[in-house]
Amino acid sequence: MSHGDLETGAGLRELVERLYPLCRSITGDGVRRTLEIVGEHIPLEIHEVPTGTRVLDWTVPQEWNIRDAYIKDASGRRVVDFGESNLHVVGYSVPVSRKMPLAELREHLHTLPDRPSWVPYRTSYYSPTWGFCLAQETLDAMPDGEYEVCIDSTLADGSLTYAEHVVPGEVADEVIISCHTCHPSLANDNVAGIAIAAAFARTLQTPQKPHYTYRFLFMPGTIGAITWLARNDDRVGRIKAGLVLACAGDPGSLTYKRSRRGDAEIDRVLAYVLADRAHKIVDFSPYGYDERQFCSPGFNLGVGSLTRTPYAGYPEYHTSADNLDFVSTAAMEETLRTLRDAQAVLDRNRSYVNLSPYGEPQLGKRGLYDSLGGRSDAKQAQMAMLWVLNLSDGEHSLLDVAERSGLPFDSVVAAAQALHDAGLLKD
Amino acid sequence: MSHGDLETGAGLRELVERLYPLCRSITGDGVRRTLEIVGEHIPLEIHEVPTGTRVLDWTVPQEWNIRDAYIKDASGRRVVDFGESNLHVVGYSVPVSRKMPLAELREHLHTLPDRPSWVPYRTSYYSPTWGFCLAQETLDAMPDGEYEVCIDSTLADGSLTYAEHVVPGEVADEVIISCHTCHPSLANDNVAGIAIAAAFARTLQTPQKPHYTYRFLFMPGTIGAITWLARNDDRVGRIKAGLVLACAGDPGSLTYKRSRRGDAEIDRVLAYVLADRAHKIVDFSPYGYDERQFCSPGFNLGVGSLTRTPYAGYPEYHTSADNLDFVSTAAMEETLRTLRDAQAVLDRNRSYVNLSPYGEPQLGKRGLYDSLGGRSDAKQAQMAMLWVLNLSDGEHSLLDVAERSGLPFDSVVAAAQALHDAGLLKD
Amino acid sequence: MSHGDLETGAGLRELVERLYPLCRSITGDGVRRTLEIVGEHIPLEIHEVPTGTRVLDWTVPQEWNIRDAYIKDASGRRVVDFGESNLHVVGYSVPVSRKMPLAELREHLHTLPDRPSWVPYRTSYYSPTWGFCLAQETLDAMPDGEYEVCIDSTLADGSLTYAEHVVPGEVADEVIISCHTCHPSLANDNVAGIAIAAAFARTLQTPQKPHYTYRFLFMPGTIGAITWLARNDDRVGRIKAGLVLACAGDPGSLTYKRSRRGDAEIDRVLAYVLADRAHKIVDFSPYGYDERQFCSPGFNLGVGSLTRTPYAGYPEYHTSADNLDFVSTAAMEETLRTLRDAQAVLDRNRSYVNLSPYGEPQLGKRGLYDSLGGRSDAKQAQMAMLWVLNLSDGEHSLLDVAERSGLPFDSVVAAAQALHDAGLLKD
Missing domain, CATH: 3.50.30.90 (Domain of unknown function DUF2172)
Known part of the structure; x- marks a missing residue:
């Protein structure tokens, strides 16, 4: 079976159109068929959890x-x-x-x-x-x-079906991207989210591994997340960040809902990435999508939620008007770009230690500084090096440096790389 | 001797009118006669502390x-x-x-x-x-x-006279309500305060005990509070909150002066209770009424001060113009309501621990959740349960939940009670 | 050789005019001649550090x-x-x-x-x-x-020249005042700073020692500070505060750049002292003058920078237009007054412990309180005593008291002195 390139708007829309008519619920063949179609784009590991299985405080239903x-x-x-x-x-x-x-x-x-x-x-x-x-x-x-x-x-009696797709990273620490698969013909909630998650997963399939291991979770809302958490007790400690993706295609502006912690790394990354786009940031509340489960007090993970118009925030929500006309290709593309940008920051956000912390190291003798002094126009690259050196005390990440200095994160990363290569920083 | 019902405005005013003419000072028969009249409304334990008694850095005067x-x-x-x-x-x-x-x-x-x-x-x-x-x-x-x-x-040589009225609570931890009895014919400062304290004490005399033990202190300013503190060293550790009540009947809006701590529970409770009324909140200063003593650095109690126009804040202050015409019955009633509202919050403000903190517990199977999903109108009671469950990690009180969620404190309390009854929360 | 009184504007200007024409650099005879002239006003200890000496990550140049x-x-x-x-x-x-x-x-x-x-x-x-x-x-x-x-x-091969002038204080803990001596004919950057530093040093030469030991550092930018830090490893721990003085005479308003810590005592002192003057306060950045070295992460000293228009912030910066006409005598005088005011606060800022912390001590019996009570006009001196007593728990300095109370620092100091003399406070 042929399929479009998910990284284009047309490909995204084609996938949304294929998934939209299926009758999904928290279990059943509609979910299985959905995962089959997603599986044409990215390999999925399908899990079937039998009816009656105890999962945390819940039981897998019929x-x-x-x-x-x-x-x-x-x-x-x-x-x-x-x-x-x-x-x-x-x-x-x-x-x-x-x-x-x-x-x-x-x-x-x-x-x-x-x-x-x-x-x-x-x-x-x-x-x-x-x-x-x-x-x-x-x-x-x-x-x-x-x-x-x-x-x-x-x-x-039967089973509850969910799927995982894992992109191995340089480290075993994980970032999870979760989207619910339990809604029938509701295009924004959450066919668009499913399609964008799959598209984002494809962008990670490059020869260069991402820094973190990315785990994509396609599962029914509430009971699915609870089932996954119940079965992955040993993995929870490795989750460094996560996003619950939903309502990802409507024409409203992007909304980021903070994790329960409120100051988790993912919260800072999304604030940084969204700063250049029309957006809203809202505090955590225990109502919405599966951030409810990831941010329950026992887990309290650094998992936020990325949507456009948030949960229950538009008249079309949970009605037949949440149809294919309601989702915008441009909006889906922007949501996907935001995910990619967030990954680019998250994966490169490190804390370094300045190995020459007493006074400034002499950058000039290492070829890192303009030799002709006295000029009042400081170059951005040199400023970035000075900031990275000054704040690399093990307590500031590169994102801290970018925020404090006002310099672009990319410049800060480049400066850190140059200083690391010159032996002035260690991880 | 007959007397009016203190819980009505007319009763409050009648008591103020009886107390007003007496010549009070920090000692003497005027104070004794004042306490006799208050004692017609609430039982008082009268203390006589002889002249010359050393009390902290002071000595009881003649x-x-x-x-x-x-x-x-x-x-x-x-x-x-x-x-x-x-x-x-x-x-x-x-x-x-x-x-x-x-x-x-x-x-x-x-x-x-x-x-x-x-x-x-x-x-x-x-x-x-x-x-x-x-x-x-x-x-x-x-x-x-x-x-x-x-x-x-x-x-x-004689003695200093002060009085206590105690309403036993479910716990021995105490809330103190203190008002000064040393001013002669000054109606707002502090005959109104004395009358309102007595009225508040009467409202607590119900078959249902308050949670905290409420101790009412009628005593002369400064030397009285110092005498009480000197004689109650063992009790100070039990004081969880307190209010110094003064200038309680003038037509100005309510003013709450924070404890020295600034973030004591009483500070949060008063801020919450006053939010719906015209009010001011001011930071602690070591000038005013007996909060000066309760908030001296050695004691540093969670004691704030509730007034209408604060200490020395009106032209009539400490003059013959602070007379019966200056105090308003409606203002006294509002001050009394505020005390009652504060008690209602303080007594029900607890921190719980969610016994099912991994994921959300299944409320539906316990009859705590609407069975028909998919509706976008979340009911306040269900929201309150979700918030209480999410924040009940032992570090958040119900007042925290109310403030963070924006839900009414009463709804939050009701949710906590329902969850506690269902075995999902422990104290 | 005669020279004017540096504490007058005319004296400052005369010194600036003498220093301006000299050809300074990071080494060489121009620096030596500059220090000779400064040495006519305050005794200087001259240091010559040979070419090739390793200093931190650097080497003293030819x-x-x-x-x-x-x-x-x-x-x-x-x-x-x-x-x-x-x-x-x-x-x-x-x-x-x-x-x-x-x-x-x-x-x-x-x-x-x-x-x-x-x-x-x-x-x-x-x-x-x-x-x-x-x-x-x-x-x-x-x-x-x-x-x-x-x-x-x-x-x-030769040497790098720098100079120190030390005003011994009551304690060995040090305050450093540093200014760069490496710029040729640039009047504001930094001939004015050199002259004002010398003038400030002269004001400290009174029979009454300052509380802290004040160390004035006249040295070339970057390599000078690095050389000093390399040779004074044992002294760095004694530096309680410091100011890098530069661009001290232009007509712009005063600017204080915070230390890297951001909340060091010097940061609080300068904010307090500048509050009454037109000024700007900016956060630390690792670009500018020798605060870069003192605030490198290994040292992280409480050293800020006092300038008028800051580093590179005016068109004349690093050009021939930074000449004698560019510096204003009135501006230099104001910078000097600010230094003196900062020293007056810094040297008197202590934390005391109230020895009578339970209740208020009876000020009246110690002659510290007006005997006739009931007056609504509280005197500033009495308010200051109450504030000092209330906040003297070992965790608040007199500057904290001044800021929290809104009272003048001088009144707070006077109150603390009176209370200390009365045996109510200990250091």
Whole structure:
């Protein structure tokens, strides 16, 4: 099967369009098919965790699959049809096949009266029930009378599916990029995030390893993150940073939500990288995506969340209006660039120790300084060397140097490299 | 003797009106009579500390009592009369009975030239002298000539009187509420404070004990607080918070003066409680009321001061214009409400430890979470639970949670209670 | 030889005028002659450090002296003449005596095209070369053709010269005042600084010793400071504070550049002293004068820099326009006053411990308090005593007290002295 180059906007959009129609949930074949498609771009290790497995305070639920669902009117016409949109069925609905009057059916119908043409997205993972979501307009047009309702679903022991993709780094310390795979046809939340994560993973596949090991996690929200954390107790200590990626394609400006720590390295890196772009930075709150789990007090990892408009922050959120038209190719490209920029800073952010800390070392004799003094225009490269030497006491990282000096991070890195090569700095 | 309900404005005012005329000082029968009247509302333990007792760096002074005092003109008319206002005599004046020309008398007269109709309030506790305070207008109308001056006072060994009222709490840790009882007819400073302290004490007399033990201290300024501290060395370690209450009834907005620590729990509680009211918050200074003693560097207690217009901050301060008209019933009621609100926060402010800190615990299976997911309107109660769980690492109190989350303290407390009942939190 | 009183503006200016014409560099007779003149005002200990001496990461260079230099045109006229201004020769130029066409000569000529009438200042200490600095106008007027160039200089083994002047204090802990002596005819940078340092040293020669020992360092920039630091390893630990003095006479407002620590005592003192004057305070950067060396990470001393317009911050910087007209007598006087004010605060800034920390001590019985109470106008002296008592817990200095209370430092010092005399404070 052919596929586009994910590093272009067109490639990203093509992947989003392929993933959008699938009926994903926290378990089931829609997730498996999603991971299959992502796997065409980057190799994935697929994990299947059986129903009933205890994971932290939770238990892996039964697996849900659905083939068809509809509400037929008295004439036999499908007035609500799962075939048209998988949002029409409440996620994890138990099977049903009955006739009932509209009055009784209403208790199982969900609409958005304020947005009469939109279909809401609803789930009921841990409380067995069934239901349909539909436009208020559709409901208003349904006469009283008998309706035939059918949900051809299965809720049975099976497994929860998640996938990992690992890019080995120079060191075993890890950066995790996590995105949820449990939402059906919601383009921004989170098909765009899945596609951008895959694209970002591809950019790391170069002969030159990244400094950190990058672990990409494609897993259902909440239960997926909890399952992964439960099964990776020994790995958690190696996680130096992480980002939960969601709502990554809408036209709003970028938003970074800090880790619970608030001053983790990832928080500083994102603040630095976003400074040149329209953006917002918000403090951690225990509501949103899987940063809730990574930042629970027992783990308290340096994991933030990168979105465009954040969780529940736009009217289209969790409705049929979060569709392919809602995500912008340019926005997805910008989110991807931001991830790459963040990686470029994070991977090069080190703390050095000045080996000649008493007075300035003589840069001139090492060819690191202009020989003709007295000129008042200090060159940026020389300033960067002086700053790196002055702050390299083991307590300041290169990002600290860049922030304190106001010099570009790239210049600071180049200065540190030159000084390291000259034997003036050690790691 | 009948008395009004202190928890109403009318009751507060009635008590203020009864206390106002008494001639209080740092010792003497005026204080005793004041405590007798307060004792009609709340049981008081009266302490008498003999003259000459060493208390910290101080010594309990002789007791002062006064029966009459006047300045008579040549015609025998009392131009200044203690019977009209106890402010007319300098507090702790030694006895005198002499005739003298106005020129000589002037050295013993105190006026407020800028406020010619007001009588100032003056004392001389530790330097034996005598004097009269009068309106500048009165002085201006006094012709030269002989005057008969009489102060029928006694300065003799006796005792210093103070009182305590204790409301036992669930724990022995204490909150102190202190107000000075040494000022004569000054309504705002501090008859209003005495009345409001008594009213606040009454509100705590419910079948349900407060969490902390509340100790009310009615004692003369400076020497009283020093005496109490000297005699309660063993108790000081149990004081978790405190408020010095003064100037509690004037029409100005509420003012909270922080403890010396500046970030004590009481400082945070008052800031939280006052946020919804017109108020000012000022930093500690070693000038004002008995917070000076509680916040001396050796004790450094978490004791702030609650006033309306603060110490010396209004023209009527320490003059005859601080009279019954100056205090407002509505202002006293608001001060009382603020104390009650502060107690409600302080008594319920705890730090919990999340017993399921790795990932979020599954609230749904404990009946603590809405079963139907996907809705974007997060309920406040659920948000409060998530915040309490996330921050309950033993280092955050519920007030921290309320401040960080922006949620009402009551919701946070309710969430903590529900989580505690579900076995998810421990104290 | 007679000389003016340095503590007057006229005396300062006279010294500046005498020093200005000398051809200083990082070594050589110009520096020696400069120190001789300074030595007429304050006794100096002169140090000569031989060429080749290893100092930290550096080596003392050869000594440079120059007698004459010129460019003669075809008619034999000196179009550029060292005799007119020592800026005309690139510092440390190797000897040359040749004829060459203008095209070849141009590679050795430095001008300021944007300031066509100004001569730039250039040096080449560590890379052997030669060159001339001249006005762009002069260059523009030079016809093509042969020129005779002569630099009658010597670059030979010798020594680096620096000087110290020490004012012994009550304690051996030191304050250093450092100024660079390596610039030729640049009035603000740093003849004014040399003169003001000498004047400041004179003000300390009173019968009453300063608290700290004050060490004045007159030495060439960079290599001088490095040489001093290399030879005074044992003394560095005694340096409690310091100021690098430069650009001390231009008409711009005062600028204080913080030490690398940012919160060293000297940083607090200068902020306090400058608060009443037009000023700027800037954070440390590893670029400027010898604070670069004192604040290198291995030393990290509490040394800031006092200038008027800072390093490289004015168009005249490192040009012939930094001449005698550029420095203002009033500005030099203000810089000197600021140094004296800073010394007055620094030398009196102590931390005391309240020996009566439980409650307030009774000031009245010690004659430290007005006996007649009840007056609402608190005297500044009494407020200062209360503040000093309250904050004297060993963790607050008198400067802390002044800042926290808003009271003048002098009042705070007077209060501390009174309390100390009364036995209420210990050092």
